[in-house]
Amino acid sequence: MDLGPGWIAVALGRDVEPGVAVPAIVGGREIVLWRTESGVLQAWVDRCPHRGMRLSLGFVRGESLSCLYHGWRYGADGGCIGIPAHPDLVPPRTITATTYPVIEAAGLIWLALGDAAGTPPAPDGAWTGAISVTIDRDAASVAAALDDAAGRFAAVQPVLPGRARLHVAVADGGDAIAACLWAEDVRRRLEIPLLAAAE
Ligand code: FES
Numbered sequence: 510m511d512l513g514p515g516w517i518a519v520a521l522g523r524d525v526e527p528g529v530a531v532p533a534i535v536g537g538r539e540i541v542l543w544r545t546e547s548g549v550l551q552a553w554v555d556r557c558p559h560r561g562m563r564l565s566l567g568f569v570r571g572e573s574l575s576c577l578y579h580g581w582r583y584g585a586d587g588g589c590i591g592i593p594a595h596p597d598l599v600p601p602r603t604i605t606a607t608t609y610p611v612i613e614a615a616g617l618i619w620l621a622l623g624d625a626a627g628t629p630p631a632p633d634g635a636w637t638g639a640i641s642v643t644i645d646r647d648a649a650s651v652a653a654a655l656d657d658a659a660g661r662f663a664a665v666q667p668v669l670p671g672r673a674r675l676h677v678a679v680a681d682g683g684d685a686i687a688a689c690l691w692a693e694d695v696r697r698r699l700e701i702p703l704l705a706a707a708e
Contacts (some may be wrong), residue, residue, distance in 0.1 A: 587605045
């Protein structure tokens with residue numbers, strides 16, 4: 510999938526807590542989202558530069574992410590800072606995980622696969638992520654099915670051809686339960702015609 514430049518919502522902010530790494534797929538690309546224990550958000554290609562293990566299976570230790578396989582440790586700029594089998598070696602700077610620009614806005618986590626100019630297309634103010642729903646329709650179809658409501662903000666993540674994630678946030682004091690019910694209703698409205706056609 511060719512997504513071009515710009516910010517893409519990929520998760521609720523609350524779903525990537527400090528000290529945790531989680532996988533995501535954006536336009537077919539496998540990403541690891543993780544947060545250092547001090548709270549700095551990261552988005553990297555989900556592949557260890559050593560032998561290709563998924564970094565989302567690894568462990569956050571302080572401000573670094575360690576690979577599950579051989580324990581190579583990567584700092585917050587993606588560079589390798591430790592190789593357990595060679596404790597006296599200073600890893601060369603060429604051993605670096607691929608990183609993406611990442612930011613939080615309106616209760617959601619956004620990354621840019623290319624040009625990260627500007628800011629995410631999100632409203633100002635205090636927002637809290639309410640729900641993420643996977644929908645078996647392409648991102649454009651999901652985006653076309655959204656309707657506006659006061660106190661609710663939604664963004665669509667292209668995952669794979671024919672699959673998207675809908676992320677919904679509510680303004681502080683907003684009705685999170687109503688937002689969750691709305692997201693589920695969007696999913697049903699889009700998927701039920703597909704199921705009926707397949708019968
Ligand atoms: S594959 Fe990650 S440390 Fe070896």
